[in-house]
Amino acid sequence: MKVINTAKILLLTLLITLGICYVGGCAKPPLRQPKSEDTAVYKDTDHEFNYKKEAWAGPEGYVIVVPKDDPNAYSSALLLQEYYNTLEIQPQIVTDETEKSEKEILVGNTNRTNNIKLTEAELKVYLDGQKLVFSGGHSVTVDSAVKKFIRLAPGKNEVYTFSIKTDFESQLQGELSGYKYIWGDEFEGNELDPKNWNLAVNMSGSKSVELSKAENVVCVSDGRLKLHALSYFNNNRPTTEYRVPYSVVTQKKMNYVYGYMEVRSRIPYKPGCWPSFWTRSTDYLSGSRNYDYMVEVDIYEIFKTNRAYSTLHKWYTAKFDYNGRYNPLKKSGKAVSTNTANGYVATNPNHYIFKQTPTLTYEYHTYGYEWTPTEIKMSVDRKVFCTFDITKSFDKNPDQSGFHDPQYIIFNNHLFHPEISTACVSIKTVPQSLPAAHYVDYIRLYQKDGVGKVYTEKVQEE
Numbered sequence: 001m002k003v004i005n006t007a008k009i010l011l012l013t014l015l016i017t018l019g020i021c022y023v024g025g026c027a028k029p030p031l032r033q034p035k036s037e038d039t040a041v042y043k044d045t046d047h048e049f050n051y052k053k054e055a056w057a058g059p060e061g062y063v064i065v066v067p068k069d070d071p072n073a074y075s076s077a078l079l080l081q082e083y084y085n086t087l088e089i090q091p092q093i094v095t096d097e098t099e100k101s102e103k104e105i106l107v108g109n110t111n112r113t114n115n116i117k118l119t120e121a122e123l124k125v126y127l128d129g130q131k132l133v134f135s136g137g138h139s140v141t142v143d144s145a146v147k148k149f150i151r152l153a154p155g156k157n158e159v160y161t162f163s164i165k166t167d168f169e170s171q172l173q174g175e176l177s178g179y180k181y182i183w184g185d186e187f188e189g190n191e192l193d194p195k196n197w198n199l200a201v202n203m204s205g206s207k208s209v210e211l212s213k214a215e216n217v218v219c220v221s222d223g224r225l226k227l228h229a230l231s232y233f234n235n236n237r238p239t240t241e242y243r244v245p246y247s248v249v250t251q252k253k254m255n256y257v258y259g260y261m262e263v264r265s266r267i268p269y270k271p272g273c274w275p276s277f278w279t280r281s282t283d284y285l286s287g288s289r290n291y292d293y294m295v296e297v298d299i300y301e302i303f304k305t306n307r308a309y310s311t312l313h314k315w316y317t318a319k320f321d322y323n324g325r326y327n328p329l330k331k332s333g334k335a336v337s338t339n340t341a342n343g344y345v346a347t348n349p350n351h352y353i354f355k356q357t358p359t360l361t362y363e364y365h366t367y368g369y370e371w372t373p374t375e376i377k378m379s380v381d382r383k384v385f386c387t388f389d390i391t392k393s394f395d396k397n398p399d400q401s402g403f404h405d406p407q408y409i410i411f412n413n414h415l416f417h418p419e420i421s422t423a424c425v426s427i428k429t430v431p432q433s434l435p436a437a438h439y440v441d442y443i444r445l446y447q448k449d450g451v452g453k454v455y456t457e458k459v460q461e462e
Contacts, residue, residue, distance in 0.1 A: 042362040044266070046441065047222035051152065051162035057130050059084050059091055060156065062103040065110050068095045072139035073108030076146040079189070080107065080134075083150045105132045108142050120170055124163045125149050132159055140168055140186065147188035148223070172260065172446055176370070176382075179260045179446035182454055186442045187225045192218075196254060202247035202280075202410050206419035210240040217413075218245035225440040227413035229273060231431060242427065242434070248411040255285040255406035256445060258452030260370045261299075263443045268436035269305045269360045272427030274414040275438040276301040277367065279407040285455040286406040292320035295402035296337075299369045299378060303346040303424050306356045308367065310378040311348055312340045312388055314395060314402060326396035338395035340388060346423060350378070350386040364441060372451070373404065406455055413438035 064081060066073040077093045084091055096110040106112050106128075113135060114128055120137035123145040127133070134149070136142035144166065152160040170181040185196050192199075199218070205211035210232065212218070217228045225248065232243035267275050278301065281294040296313035303309055315337050316322035322336040341348035354360055368379035376388040390403040413436065414420075415427040427433060447454070 042359055044362060044439075046266075046364060046439075047224060049148070049162060049164055051160045053154075054127060054159050054161055056127065056132065056157055056159045058103065058132060058157070058159075059087075059089050059105065062091050062105050062132075063098075063101065064091050064093045064105045064107060065096050065098070065112060066093060067108050067110050068097050070108055070139075073142060076134070076139075076143045077107045079150060080105065080146055087156055089156070102130055105134075107134045107146065108139070109135075119165075121166050121168045122164070123148075123166065125159070126161050126163070127159065138168060138170055140170075140181070140184070141166060144168075144186050144188045147186075147190075151188070151190060151223075167264075168444075174382075176260055176446070178448045180448070182259065182445050182447045183254060183256070183456075184442065184444035185225075186223070187220050187440060188223050189220055192220050192225070192248065194253075197248055197250060198252050199246040200249045200251060202249060203274075203276075203412050203414045204420065205244070206417065207239040208241040208419055209415055209417050210234060210237055210243045211246055212243050213246055214243070217243055218248065223441065225411065227275070227411060227438040227440075229268075229413050229415050229434060229436040229438075231434045242415055242417065244414050245412070249408055251282060251284050251408040253456065255282040255408045255455040256447075256452065257404065257406050258371050258373065259445050259447040260368060261409075261443070261445045262366055262368045263299075264364055264366045264441040266362065266364045266437065266439040266441075267300070267302060267308070268413070268433070268438055269302060269354070270430070270433035270436055271305060271425040272416050272430040272433045273302065273436045274412070274416050274421075274424070275436070276410070276412045276414070277440075278410050278412075279369075280410065281402050281405040282408045282455075284408070285457070290402070290405070292317050293397075293399065293402055295405070295407075297369070297371075297376065297403075297407065300367050301345070306354045306360060307351045308354075308380065309345065309348050309351040310386055311345055311350065312376070312390075312394070312403070314338050314397065316397075322397065338397075340394050342394075344423070350388075352378075352380045352385040361437075364439075371407075376403075406453070409443070411438070411440060 064077045066077045081091055081093055096112060100112060116135050118124060118135060118137040123136040123141040125134055125145050134142060134145045136145050149160060154160050172179040185193060199213055219226050227245045229244045232240055234240040263277060278296060278298045280296050294315050296315060298311040300308040317335055339345060366381050370377040374391050376390055377384050378386050390400055393400055416424045417427055
């Protein structure tokens with residue numbers, strides 16, 4: 001009897017230590033943290049690069065020098081200044097019009113740089129005597145150099161030097177000739193850039209599927225935007241079975257009309273997973289609104305384990321009453337979507353088929369969306385696989401104006417669940433698909449001279 005009582009005491013102590021409610025049997029398991037998506041066989045090394053650690057006299061007593069009238073270099077210099085502030089050092093930012101000194105950190109193409117000729121795709125961080133130099137052939141690669149350096153987290157009296165050739169190109173060639181770089185994000189920082197992105201609810205959650213802004217489902221690290229979908233229990237939300245990220249959008253930051261947009265991404269081609277990259281016509285930055293009718297362009301949306309689907313949608317609100325106008329069986333009060341799949345989206349013929357391989361979920365590919373006044377083309381690895389004629393309506397409403405309105409960008413990594421959608425295999429039947437990683441290496445927008453527009457400042461409140 002004494003042994004049994006001792007065992008009970010030990011068990012109770014253990015349960016209390018684990019934070020489990022013993023009385024009444026109301027046990028609640030602790031938070032389930034995400035497992036690593038990488039495996040020994042398919043480890044993602046996309047972010048790795050070679051660098052060298054070197055001793056340095058700075059940054060104490062140094063100034064950061066940027067070219068005169070170069071706002072891009074100044075923005076990069078601000079990031080470097082903010083980083084050094086965390087080390088309790090406050091270097092001043094000056095232009096290259098100031099008098100030269102030995103203690104300088106050079107950012108961009110300053111008049112102090114010693115004839116280092118780099119192509120626009122190249123970046124370099126190096127020591128020139130005791131001067132620290134961040135160089136690149138384009139403002140994008142200069143910015144990448146600064147952000148990569150900050151990611152390495154050098155301390156006082158040390159630097160990391162490196163030289164990298166990237167895949168950046170400011171002017172496209174071949175069939176895309178004439179397109180010039182306008183806007184983008186290389187995701188080289190340590191957080192989502194607030195100048196480019198905000199979080200929004202563009203795909204809904206449910207009792208079981210929790211939308212979250214937590215770092216374990218949405219973050220920027222290792223040079224990529226990372227979106228994770230997880231099996232998850234939340235002590236503060238007991239109905240949660242899965243956690244997915246909020247939509248990452250440019251709705252309040254950047255809207256555009258026409259151009260070629262490209263992302264390089266790694267997509268979870270897994271049953272039950274619902275990653276997507278899409279746009280919607282905006283009602284925020286341009287000042288032109290149409291609450292009754294908007295359009296959606298799905299550049300890729302994943303319904304099967306080896307196919308990327310592209311679809312055009314028109315959305316009509318209850319106020320517009322699409323069914324009342326075009327269908328004798330009026331369904332007043334419900335929003336309506338029509339799409340180029342003409343029914344069940346997973347049967348959409350507009351899709352790209354990959355070779356089914358065990359590595360597909362771990363592979364990076366480029367996905368392109370070319371939007372002109374007359375057509376939309378979708379491509380994978382610069383190979384066009386479908387073309388939409390946007391001069392012709394695909395539903396009963398002949399109005400195609402929505403496909404000429406400004407659009408904003410959306411990234412998701414959602415899940416098929418009976419509470420949300422029954423269009424595809426439910427994640428409940430394939431829990432082995434989780435965790436699921438949707439990673440974006442870069443997004444780049446190109447436009448032709450005189451064609452299209454970019455809106456980057458808010459001109460009208462919601």
